[in-house]
Each structure stands twice: as C-alpha cells, then as structure tokens.
Amino acid sequence: MSNISFSLLIHAHQPFGNFQNVMEDAYSSCYLPFIEMLARHPAIRISLHYSGCLLEWIEEHHPDFFGRLEAMVEGQQVELVGGGFYEPILAVIPPEDRQAQLSLMSAFLKERWGVEPAGAWLAERVWEPQLPAALAGAGIQYTLVDDMHFLAAGLDQDQCFGYYVTEELGQAIKIVPGLKSLRYLIPFRPVEQCIAFLRESAEKHSGGLAAMGDDCEKFGVWPGTYKHCYEGGWLEEFFSALESHSDWLRLMPLGEYLVSHAP
Numbered sequence: 001m002s003n004i005s006f007s008l009l010i011h012a013h014q015p016f017g018n019f020q021n022v023m024e025d026a027y028s029s030c031y032l033p034f035i036e037m038l039a040r041h042p043a044i045r046i047s048l049h050y051s052g053c054l055l056e057w058i059e060e061h062h063p064d065f066f067g068r069l070e071a072m073v074e075g076q077q078v079e080l081v082g083g084g085f086y087e088p089i090l091a092v093i094p095p096e097d098r099q100a101q102l103s104l105m106s107a108f109l110k111e112r113w114g115v116e117p118a119g120a121w122l123a124e125r126v127w128e129p130q131l132p133a134a135l136a137g138a139g140i141q142y143t144l145v146d147d148m149h150f151l152a153a154g155l156d157q158d159q160c161f162g163y164y165v166t167e168e169l170g171q172a173i174k175i176v177p178g179l180k181s182l183r184y185l186i187p188f189r190p191v192e193q194c195i196a197f198l199r200e201s202a203e204k205h206s207g208g209l210a211a212m213g214d215d216c217e218k219f220g221v222w223p224g225t226y227k228h229c230y231e232g233g234w235l236e237e238f239f240s241a242l243e244s245h246s247d248w249l250r251l252m253p254l255g256e257y258l259v260s261h262a263p
Contacts, residue, residue: 001247004161004202005209005261007254009144009178010034011121012216013051013087023057030220031058033230035068038077041239043246045077047253048216049121052085052105055112066112073113079253082106082117082140091128098131102138118142118255125178125213129168136171142258144213147177161201161208165263174258182212187219187229191237195245202248209257 012031014023038044048069050058058065072078084090084101085108093101102120109115120140122131127145135143147160160177167173185194201210219235220226229235242251 002202002206003248003250004198004205004207005250005252005257006198006242007176007209007211007252007257008046009049009081009119009121009211009213009254010046010216010219011049011213012054013123014054014057016053016086023061026217026221027058027062029226030217032062032065033226034216034219034235035065035072037230037235037239039068039072040236041243042075042077043243043251044239045079045251045253045256047079047081047119047255049081049083049119051083051087052108053087055108059112070113073115079119079255080109080113080115080117081119081121081254082109082138083121084123087123089123089126090131090134091126095134098134099138102134102140106139118258119144121213127175129166132166132168132173133171135173140173142174142176142254144176144178144211144254147179150177158204161205161210162261163209163211163258163263174263176209176211176213176254176258178211178213182210183214186212186214187225187234187238191234191241194238195241198245198249209261211254 014026082105085104088101090098106117109117118141120135120143122143125146127149150160163174163176165172165174185197198210218225219229
C-alpha cells in the first residue's frame with residue numbers, strides 16, 4: 001500500500017512587549033486550546049516552535065502550560081524546535097548576533113525541558129544561502145522553508161516531497177520544503193479535502209514526506225478561526241481523520257523523519 005509521512009511544524013510568536021490583553025487573548029483563544037486538543041489526540045505527533053519571548057511570558061503568567069508541554073515532550077508526541085530567541089530575521093542581523101540568538105533559544109529549551117533542539121524555525125520563513133554556517137554552528141541540523149524557494153531554484157513540485165542538504169563554508173544542514181498547498185488547505189478547507197490531498201500525495205510519492213510549517217495563530221487568533229477550529233470542531237475532526245488513516249499516513253515530527261530517511 002502507498003504511504004506518506006506527514007509532518008507539521010507549528011510556530012507560535014508574539015512580539016516582545018506586546019499588550020497584556022493581546023497576549024492573554026492569544027493564549028486563551030489559541031495556544032492553550034491547541035495544546036489541549038493535541039493532548040486529547042496522542043497519536044498526533046508534531047513539531048512545535050515557540051519564540052523565546054513568548055515562552056518567557058507564558059512561564060510568568062501561565063506556568064502550568066510548561067507542565068503540559070513537558071508531558072508531551074517526554075511522551076515523544078512533541079518535538080520542540082529552536083530558532084532565534086526574539087524572533088529576528090536571521091539573514092539581516094550580524095553573524096555574531098545570529099549565533100547568539102540561536103544559542104540563547106537552545107539554552108532555554110535545554111534548561112526548561114532538557115531538550116537540545118535539532119531544528120530551527122526561520123522568522124517569516126526568510127531564507128538566504130549564508131545561513132547554513134550560522135545554523136550548523138549553533139548545533140542546528142535542519143530548518144524548513146517554503147516550497148517556493150525550491151521551485152524558484154529550478155525544481156518542480158514533485159521534487160518537494162522529501163528534503164535536501166545544503167552547505168556554506170563546509171557546514172551542512174538539512175532543508176525541508178513546506179508545502180504551500182497544505183498551508184492553504186489547513187485549516188481553511190474541509191477536512192476531507194486535506195485528506196484527499198495527502199492520499200493523492202501518497203500515491204504519487206509513496207515513502208515520501210508531506211511537510212507543512214505555519215503559524216499556530218491560524219488555529220484561533222486569526223479572524224473567525226477560534227469559532228471554526230474549536231466551536232465548529234474543525235481541528236478535532238482533522239486530528240481524528242489523521243488518526244483514522246494511520247494505515248497509510250505516518251504522523252511524525254520532522255526531526256524523526258530526517259534521521260530515518262535519506263535526502
């Protein structure tokens with residue numbers, strides 16, 4: 001039977017110093033309900049990234065959230081992903097600042113959860129070819145960028161169901177195409193359309209990877225999405241559908257796929 005691995009990398013961020021009421025609204029309408037829904041579906045295994053300044057705010061105002069994440073990390077349901085601590089666009093800051101931002105985030109995750117992140121989220125998914133040395137120099141093994149980068153480099157869409165290796169100054173990292181099709185489907189189209197896309201992808205690219213990296217805020221903060229995802233039940237239906245197709249749909253964090261498959 002044809003099969004495909006499906007990896008979600010979900011990213012959460014609020015600007016440093018944002019208004020308290022905005023932070024509380026984002027927490028109650030998105031960050032908390034998303035993680036509660038995930039806990040109800042332990043077979044849904046994903047990668048999560050929270051910017052460092054958001055984690056600092058959560059630790060101060062909702063410290064019980066850290067316990068929820070710890071249980072999921074220990075149960076290998078969630079892979080925590082690093083990045084720049086204050087969510088800088090790495091390509092436009094000095095090299096020494098890139099290193100400091102990445103190292104600060106990794107140190108935070110290690111101190112709080114004992115995790116040394118293998119992956120890094122790129123703010124605004126901005127990629128430049130001088131980033132591998134900074135990422136690898138901070139112990140990062142992979143990152144995700146939009147599939148448009150691969151298409152612009154001359155690949156076609158059928159070559160975006162896996163991952164690649166790139167290097168700078170002899171330091172290599174793995175880069176994963178995040179599929180635009182999935183970003184536009186999830187969570188805005190009916191669940192059956194999402195499953196149909198994954199099924200078609202499995203038939204065309206059996207053994208491959210369908211990856212999506214996108215904002216957590218689209219599951220509750222964006223206009224109308226709290227009602228759609230939680231009150232309307234879209235996210236519950238989506239997670240249940242993924243579970244019901246586990247015979248051909250392999251759910252796993254990105255880091256797990258990358259260490260078990262060749263580029």
